[in-house]
Structure formats: C-alpha cells, structure tokens
Amino acid sequence: MARSRNTEKKIFDAATELFLEKGVDRTSVREIANKAGINLALMNYYFRSKENLFDTIFSSLVKRNSEELIRILNSDQELFEKIEQYVEVYIEMLSENPLLVSFVMAILHRSRERITEMKAISSLYATDQFTKQLLDEAKKGNIRRTDPTHFFVDMLSLIAFPFAIKMLVMDKNNFSEEEFQQFINERKKRVPKLLLDSLRPCK
Amino acid sequence: MARSRNTEKKIFDAATELFLEKGVDRTSVREIANKAGINLALMNYYFRSKENLFDTIFSSLVKRNSEELIRILNSDQELFEKIEQYVEVYIEMLSENPLLVSFVMAILHRSRERITEMKAISSLYATDQFTKQLLDEAKKGNIRRTDPTHFFVDMLSLIAFPFAIKMLVMDKNNFSEEEFQQFINERKKRVPKLLLDSLRPCK
DNA sequence: GTCTATATAGGGATAGAC
DNA sequence: GTCTATCCCTATATAGAC
Missing domain, CATH: 1.10.357.10 (Tetracycline Repressor, domain 2)
Structure with missing residues (x-):
C-alpha cells in the first residue's frame, strides 16, 4: 500500500532527525513515535526494535x-x-x-x-x-x-x-x-x- | 576522615573510567557503585546525582x-x-x-x-x-x-x-x-x- | 559513612482489539 | 496497518536503620 510506505518513511525521517540531534541513547521510541505522528506499537511493527531501526538508518x-x-x-x-x-x-x-x-x-x-x-x-x-x-x-x-x-x-x-x-x-x-x-x-x-x-x- | 576521602576517590575513579569507555548515557550508577566496590546510595551521598558527578569529573x-x-x-x-x-x-x-x-x-x-x-x-x-x-x-x-x-x-x-x-x-x-x-x-x-x-x- | 530496602519514573517491547 | 492498554525491566534517587 502507498499509505504504509509513507508511514515507514515518516518513522524513518523522524528517527533520523532525533538521532542526529540528540544522539541515539537520549532519544526514546515514544519520542520518535510522537514526532512521526504515530504510536509506538507501529514503530515496532515496521522496524522490529529500536536497535534495528538505528542500524537501518545508520x-x-x-x-x-x-x-x-x-x-x-x-x-x-x-x-x-x-x-x-x-x-x-x-x-x-x-x-x-x-x-x-x-x-x-x-x-x-x-x-x-x-x-x-x-x-x-x-x-x-x-x-x-x-x-x-x-x-x-x-x-x-x-x-x-x-x-x-x-x-x-x-x-x-x-x-x-x-x-x-x-x-x-x-x-x-x-x-x-x-x-x-x-x-x-x-x-x-x-x-x-x-x-x-x-x-x-x-x- | 581518611576513609571517606578514599571512598570519594574510588567512586570518582570508577565513574571516570566507565564514562570514558562507554559514554555517560550507557553507564548506570549501579555499575559505577559496583566497580567502586560500594553501593549506589553512597554515590548519592558523595555526589548529589549522576549529573553532578559527571560535571565534577568532566x-x-x-x-x-x-x-x-x-x-x-x-x-x-x-x-x-x-x-x-x-x-x-x-x-x-x-x-x-x-x-x-x-x-x-x-x-x-x-x-x-x-x-x-x-x-x-x-x-x-x-x-x-x-x-x-x-x-x-x-x-x-x-x-x-x-x-x-x-x-x-x-x-x-x-x-x-x-x-x-x-x-x-x-x-x-x-x-x-x-x-x-x-x-x-x-x-x-x-x-x-x-x-x-x-x-x-x-x- | 555505609548499608538495605524501596519509591518513582521511564525505558523498550508486546497482546490483542479494530 | 493502526490503535490502546499493559507488561516487564532498569534507571535514578531517597528513606531510614545501623
């Protein structure tokens, strides 16, 4: 679906920005979800874990x-x-x-x-x-x-x-x-x- | 007391080593206490908080x-x-x-x-x-x-x-x-x- | 000064409804 | 796909006994 691809990208972008700005450790998954305009369960649906999200982004x-x-x-x-x-x-x-x-x-x-x-x-x-x-x-x-x-x-x-x-x-x-x-x-x-x-x- | 000064230094040294090696965020106060051979309450007795300990060390x-x-x-x-x-x-x-x-x-x-x-x-x-x-x-x-x-x-x-x-x-x-x-x-x-x-x- | 025990908050991750 | 609710863990910090 077009929608889903879009959500994935929103999470990816939000996380990228936060990781760069505050560092990985000081960024919580809740914060990422907020910024992406979704909830945190969805983050785990797309990327299995925060660690995995980080690897992808990096x-x-x-x-x-x-x-x-x-x-x-x-x-x-x-x-x-x-x-x-x-x-x-x-x-x-x-x-x-x-x-x-x-x-x-x-x-x-x-x-x-x-x-x-x-x-x-x-x-x-x-x-x-x-x-x-x-x-x-x-x-x-x-x-x-x-x-x-x-x-x-x-x-x-x-x-x-x-x-x-x-x-x-x-x-x-x-x-x-x-x-x-x-x-x-x-x-x-x-x-x-x-x-x-x-x-x-x-x- | 000589003992107390000594304890302070043990905490200070343990924390310094851990902060340098793993970074501040990835070092917990429990870990510091362990390495210093004391418990974590004592860490707060000497340095008010982890943040304050960090400032001192830095x-x-x-x-x-x-x-x-x-x-x-x-x-x-x-x-x-x-x-x-x-x-x-x-x-x-x-x-x-x-x-x-x-x-x-x-x-x-x-x-x-x-x-x-x-x-x-x-x-x-x-x-x-x-x-x-x-x-x-x-x-x-x-x-x-x-x-x-x-x-x-x-x-x-x-x-x-x-x-x-x-x-x-x-x-x-x-x-x-x-x-x-x-x-x-x-x-x-x-x-x-x-x-x-x-x-x-x-x- | 030093300890044990605990309060309180926040973290990451998941179950299960829709 | 997306949500709410919740589990479980670890974090920092403090209360209070010794």
Missing part, C-alpha cells in the same frame, strides 16, 4: 553520503584535481548535515566491537585505488614521498573535525550560524591548498 | 589536561618551537587517554546549550596571546599571512581527530594496538612539519 545515512566520495576517489582524475574535488564535495556534504560527524564519532566511540560488523562505515575511508595513485605519483617523482595512511588521515581530519567542534568554534569566535557557514566555506579552498603544498616536490 | 578531566597546554601557548617561546612543543605534548597527552577525544566530542554533540555554561571546555581552545603572536609574526614578515582561527582549527584537527577515528584506522589498516601507537607517534613529527611548511614565507 547504514542508509553512511551509504547515501559516501557513494559520491568513493566515486571521486576511484575516478581516473589527475591527483591534485581529485584532492581538490574530494575535499570540496566532502565539506559541502557535511555542511548540509553538520551533525553527521559527531553522530558518527559517537558510534565509533561506543561500539568498538561492532565497527567491523558495520561494513558501511568503512566506506568513509580511503580506497585502494587512491592509495595506489599516491604511491605511483611519488614513484614518478611528481610528488613528495608520503605515507598514504597519514595523508588520508590528515585530509579527513582537516575536513571533518571542524564540524565536530562546531559549537566550540562558534562560542570562542562569537560566530553566528551564517558566520560559521562562511568559515566552513573558506575551508573548501584552504584545506586543499594546505594538502597540496605538503605534496609538492621542490620545497 | 571539569576535572579537562582542567587537568589543559593546564599544561595553555601554559605552552602563553609562554614566550619562539613561534615554531612553540608549535612543535604544543603538538607533541597534546598528542602525548591524548595517547595516554585516547578515549578523551570521543568523550569530549560526545559532550559537545549533546549539550549545545551547555557549552557556554561549561567554562572548562573553552580552555581546550586557542588563547589570545597565541593569536596575537601569529598576527605579529605575519606582520613582521616572518611567516605567511594566515587566519589564526583557521590555523588553530587546522592544528587541533590534525592533533585530535585521529584519536576519534582510532577504531576505523585500526580496522582499515589492520593495526594492532602497538601499531596504532606507533602511527600516532609518527604524527608528533609529521603534524608540526605540515603546519610549519604552511607558514614558511618564501614558498
């Missing part, structure tokens, strides 16, 4: 957001352009959903053992193809020798961490929401610059 | 860890040396307590409004003195013009974020605990290098 969230990033990493673009594009798209994506970072952090924190189990999450990380490209370019002498693991962690840190400390940055600099957004926008140019500078050979 | 944790960092930032050391030392000490500190980062992240995430209220937390951020030093050196032409806010966020990101994604990094690279520690150690030299390169004038 996978979907990560998947939806990581697909384009992986495509960029695996494209056959020239390295520098690829990095520029990757950083910009990643930052843009997080701009649209700033809570995503701290949400994922919270998950990473709490479920040490479950990380391997959650296959989705690994798609947030570098791909073999990109690693190979870094090594190849270094071998050809086009860039400095660099440890791909470190480089990728550097890149990810510079992209994502500012969102995780958004409130701290806003508080310390007296930023309004718009000013923070502006600050983030500036990073779309700044971060690639910093990374490329560290790769350029001459020095 | 302030103490941040304070204990940030004092040395602030001292470094405010010292009259030469800029490049200061950055090298700051990064190294900060990473060393987080190495000893890798869970600190995701713990603080979780707090930042959940209590938007309470951040200003938690004065302690702002001590994790840059100081006026350091900002001034950056601007002065740029004016003198010793370093490139750089936005201090961006620079500090860059630095913090490169220092702290790897700890927040520790499990992801370990999982993706098949790192053992020791190998991750080794990876982190390498960053003590790498990160300052990256930052200083971005500041050096010539280019």
Whole structure:
C-alpha cells in the first residue's frame, strides 16, 4: 500500500532527525513515535526494535553520503584535481548535515566491537585505488614521498573535525550560524591548498 | 576522615573510567557503585546525582589536561618551537587517554546549550596571546599571512581527530594496538612539519 | 559513612482489539 | 496497518536503620 510506505518513511525521517540531534541513547521510541505522528506499537511493527531501526538508518545515512566520495576517489582524475574535488564535495556534504560527524564519532566511540560488523562505515575511508595513485605519483617523482595512511588521515581530519567542534568554534569566535557557514566555506579552498603544498616536490 | 576521602576517590575513579569507555548515557550508577566496590546510595551521598558527578569529573578531566597546554601557548617561546612543543605534548597527552577525544566530542554533540555554561571546555581552545603572536609574526614578515582561527582549527584537527577515528584506522589498516601507537607517534613529527611548511614565507 | 530496602519514573517491547 | 492498554525491566534517587 502507498499509505504504509509513507508511514515507514515518516518513522524513518523522524528517527533520523532525533538521532542526529540528540544522539541515539537520549532519544526514546515514544519520542520518535510522537514526532512521526504515530504510536509506538507501529514503530515496532515496521522496524522490529529500536536497535534495528538505528542500524537501518545508520547504514542508509553512511551509504547515501559516501557513494559520491568513493566515486571521486576511484575516478581516473589527475591527483591534485581529485584532492581538490574530494575535499570540496566532502565539506559541502557535511555542511548540509553538520551533525553527521559527531553522530558518527559517537558510534565509533561506543561500539568498538561492532565497527567491523558495520561494513558501511568503512566506506568513509580511503580506497585502494587512491592509495595506489599516491604511491605511483611519488614513484614518478611528481610528488613528495608520503605515507598514504597519514595523508588520508590528515585530509579527513582537516575536513571533518571542524564540524565536530562546531559549537566550540562558534562560542570562542562569537560566530553566528551564517558566520560559521562562511568559515566552513573558506575551508573548501584552504584545506586543499594546505594538502597540496605538503605534496609538492621542490620545497 | 581518611576513609571517606578514599571512598570519594574510588567512586570518582570508577565513574571516570566507565564514562570514558562507554559514554555517560550507557553507564548506570549501579555499575559505577559496583566497580567502586560500594553501593549506589553512597554515590548519592558523595555526589548529589549522576549529573553532578559527571560535571565534577568532566571539569576535572579537562582542567587537568589543559593546564599544561595553555601554559605552552602563553609562554614566550619562539613561534615554531612553540608549535612543535604544543603538538607533541597534546598528542602525548591524548595517547595516554585516547578515549578523551570521543568523550569530549560526545559532550559537545549533546549539550549545545551547555557549552557556554561549561567554562572548562573553552580552555581546550586557542588563547589570545597565541593569536596575537601569529598576527605579529605575519606582520613582521616572518611567516605567511594566515587566519589564526583557521590555523588553530587546522592544528587541533590534525592533533585530535585521529584519536576519534582510532577504531576505523585500526580496522582499515589492520593495526594492532602497538601499531596504532606507533602511527600516532609518527604524527608528533609529521603534524608540526605540515603546519610549519604552511607558514614558511618564501614558498 | 555505609548499608538495605524501596519509591518513582521511564525505558523498550508486546497482546490483542479494530 | 493502526490503535490502546499493559507488561516487564532498569534507571535514578531517597528513606531510614545501623
């Protein structure tokens, strides 16, 4: 039925918003039901349990957001352009959903053992193809020798961490929401610059 | 009494460990009492409530860890040396307590409004003195013009974020605990290098 | 100071009517 | 599919004995 599909989506959306905003543990199923405009029994009818609802949402969230990033990493673009594009798209994506970072952090924190189990999450990380490209370019002498693991962690840190400390940055600099957004926008140019500078050979 | 002081500390330590490991929300007061070897009524005798216990622990944790960092930032050391030392000490500190980062992240995430209220937390951020030093050196032409806010966020990101994604990094690279520690150690030299390169004038 | 016992609230999940 | 009513459990916090 069309109606049912609709209800499922309402529950899904309500839960997503609440999970992102308040964290999974501080969100009750009753709250989700309220926000979705249904009652809590129905939530269990569609998703077997809160835990299962969470898994569904988390996978979907990560998947939806990581697909384009992986495509960029695996494209056959020239390295520098690829990095520029990757950083910009990643930052843009997080701009649209700033809570995503701290949400994922919270998950990473709490479920040490479950990380391997959650296959989705690994798609947030570098791909073999990109690693190979870094090594190849270094071998050809086009860039400095660099440890791909470190480089990728550097890149990810510079992209994502500012969102995780958004409130701290806003508080310390007296930023309004718009000013923070502006600050983030500036990073779309700044971060690639910093990374490329560290790769350029001459020095 | 000496005994009482001791009990307070046992509760404090047990709670600290559990909060860091599992997060505040997933830690119950019964669990804390168990681990401390007392019963839960006593916990409320010493600390009025779980929330209050948390506040006490959080302030103490941040304070204990940030004092040395602030001292470094405010010292009259030469800029490049200061950055090298700051990064190294900060990473060393987080190495000893890798869970600190995701713990603080979780707090930042959940209590938007309470951040200003938690004065302690702002001590994790840059100081006026350091900002001034950056601007002065740029004016003198010793370093490139750089936005201090961006620079500090860059630095913090490169220092702290790897700890927040520790499990992801370990999982993706098949790192053992020791190998991750080794990876982190390498960053003590790498990160300052990256930052200083971005500041050096010539280019 | 430290305990046992209990009050009170809220959580997730289900039975069963419609 | 959707609801109401309810079960059962665990959470935090407190009362009151020792």
